[in-house]
Amino acid sequence: MSNKLYAGVALRETRQKFDLTQKEFAQRLGVSLPYLNQMENNHRPIASSVILALAQNFGFDVTQLRQGGAERSLADMKEALADPVFAELSPPMADLQLMATNAPTLTRAFLELHRNYKQTQERLASLDEALGRQETGIVQSPWEEVRDFFHYCDNYIDAVDKAAESYAAKADILDGDGRKAAADWLMARHGVSVSYDHDTQLRRFDPDQNILFLNQHVGAETQLFQIIHQTALIEHDDLLEMTLDTARFQSDAARAICKIGLANYFAGAAVMPYAKFLQAAQEHRHDLEHLGHLFGASVEQVAHRLSTLQRPGLKGIPFFFVRVDQAGTITKRHSSTRMQFARFGGACPLWNVHRAFETPGQFLRQLAETPDGVRYLCLAREVSKPGGSFHAPTRRYAIGLGCEVKHAASLVYADDLAPRKDSAFEPIGISCRICERENCHQRSVPPLERKLDIDMQARGVVPYRLG
Structure with missing residues (x-):
């Protein structure tokens, strides 16, 4: 995997913030004008000398130079373009990467437009219930709108x-x-x-x-x-x-x-104040129960807090956090990792978060690999929220927390696992509608962007092959 860092948007924004021309900015950074132009347009990766000059001359926080935002948008675009409405269009991955990196505002606008389209489709599907109402325009789901707000803020305000x-x-x-x-x-x-x-x-x-x-x-x-x-x-x-x-x-x-x-x-x-909590998390190797005792918080609160430790200059391990109900519906989601959850539908059934309901009060651990080859350490646990009396209903959820396996040594939950052993990793996906795994025994629906090959004389795990 390439470690080259492209930061054209950050360079342009810094130059515009200080009201500098490209020529003036290039001189301050100690590079030629053509080289700066290539970096601003992401034709070349940003050089280490430029990063140092940004920090020294402009007080730039170099921790902002990361690909998380672009990768998140890229995953969301890939899912959106899997919609059948784009069946005749298949933009190459290079074009999607270029758009996510060079035009993040346009990318967000596209995703918002697609979300509005999906919600309009849902309204049309239940038109019989709305025939007597005089509603006009597109009504966006407030819940989804808020969830995306936190999602694109890296869950850190x-x-x-x-x-x-x-x-x-x-x-x-x-x-x-x-x-x-x-x-x-x-x-x-x-x-x-x-x-x-x-x-x-x-x-x-x-x-x-x-x-x-x-x-x-x-x-x-x-x-x-x-x-x-x-x-x-x-x-x-x-x-x-x-x-x-x-x-x-x-x-x-x-x-x-x-x-x-x-x-x-x-x-x-x-x-769980940021600096004190981060220090305790590092000292106690992210032991959720121990951190809960230290700060008087629940396991879910601790897990959620770990996913927010993205303060510039003082970042913790990038975690993903998710909460699902017993039907598999995602009720909370956030990821600071490359793993992004589906914005529509449920999560992959092979993920250990679904098995947590079978073992109340226990942590489940899983070494997992997504279709892009990235490997993760995943934790899952069932959490119950009693109503306080015999007749009051109990709400049950499962929470999932995880990080890339390169951070496994910093988690107490990685002890006695085998992260260097290929066979220890289970294949998981994001959701069936965008997963391209060929032979998944838990596939519920075919991926939207793939053609199906139907053989009437043969039957495998599913009654089709992916073309």
């Missing part, structure tokens, strides 16, 4: 993260009884008292009485999380609103959902 880190230090929630400290802060700063009752809701705030009601049956870590969530809504409303302004959501519903998501992000970042 710098201003919110740092504000939460500052709050955690001032409120002193890490030492002793964090729940009491958070409640005391809310009362002292905003006159809001916390009351624990039998309410079926996790959190209910009464602004008239200035009382935050919490379900007394849920765990202490959940109660702490909800107290800080409410603190974020009250104390950092301006910050949340400014962040929402940058997202430019298409509906009020999407904006409201995202505000909840940002308050949740603040709570998670406060319970």
Whole structure:
């Protein structure tokens, strides 16, 4: 695999930020004008001397020079172009890579257009239910819109993260009884008292009485999380609103959902402050249960937090994180790795996250290889969320966390595995509709971009061969 780094967009943006011509910029970087032009257009990889000059002369954060964003967009474009509507078009991979790298804004626009198209198709499929309504225009799914916002922010919101880190230090929630400290802060700063009752809701705030009601049956870590969530809504409303302004959501519903998501992000970042959490994760080799005990957080909260450690200049291991329900539907997803989850449909059935429901409370480990040849260490665990009484339903999910196998030595879960043994890796994909594996025994549908060869006189695992 090539280690060459192309960064044309970053070079152009830096030059435009300082209002320099190409000639002036080339002189500052110590390269010729034609060479700069080639680098800005990604005809040549960026040289190490240029990276050093960027850091010294322009204060450029070299950790931003990574291919994660382009790879994420490339995976999303590949999935979108597998749609039958593009059956007559088959752009070469080189063209897709060029578009994702050189024109990220145009790529995002294309993906948003395709998403709107898919949602319009879904509306047409249920037209019989909408015949009596006078709706016009395309109504984008607010949930998907918000999920993509966090997805393309690398699941890291710098201003919110740092504000939460500052709050955690001032409120002193890490030492002793964090729940009491958070409640005391809310009362002292905003006159809001916390009351624990039998309410079926996790959190209910009464602004008239200035009382935050919490379900007394849920765990202490959940109660702490909800107290800080409410603190974020009250104390950092301006910050949340400014962040929402940058997202430019298409509906009020999407904006409201995202505000909840940002308050949740603040709570998670406060319970597990970035610098302290990263240091503890490295010291304890990313042991989720141990980190949960240290920070008073659930396993799911710890796993999700690990996937957000993408602060420029202080990054952790790039993880993917996903949560699925018992039907296999992805309810949360994020990846800082090259592995990108399908935006439509479920996850690969060969992935260990689906088997987690069979072994409640236990971690499953899997060495897996995707069709592009990249290998991963994957963790999966079932998580239950009881309702607090006999008649209350229990919500069950499975969470998945993983990283490229080159980071395996930094995880306690890699002990006694054999990451150097080829036969130890199980083949997995993204989803059947875009997976090109020929002989998968769990294939549910053929890949959309492949022709089918049907032999009436023979039958294999599936009743067709891929042409």
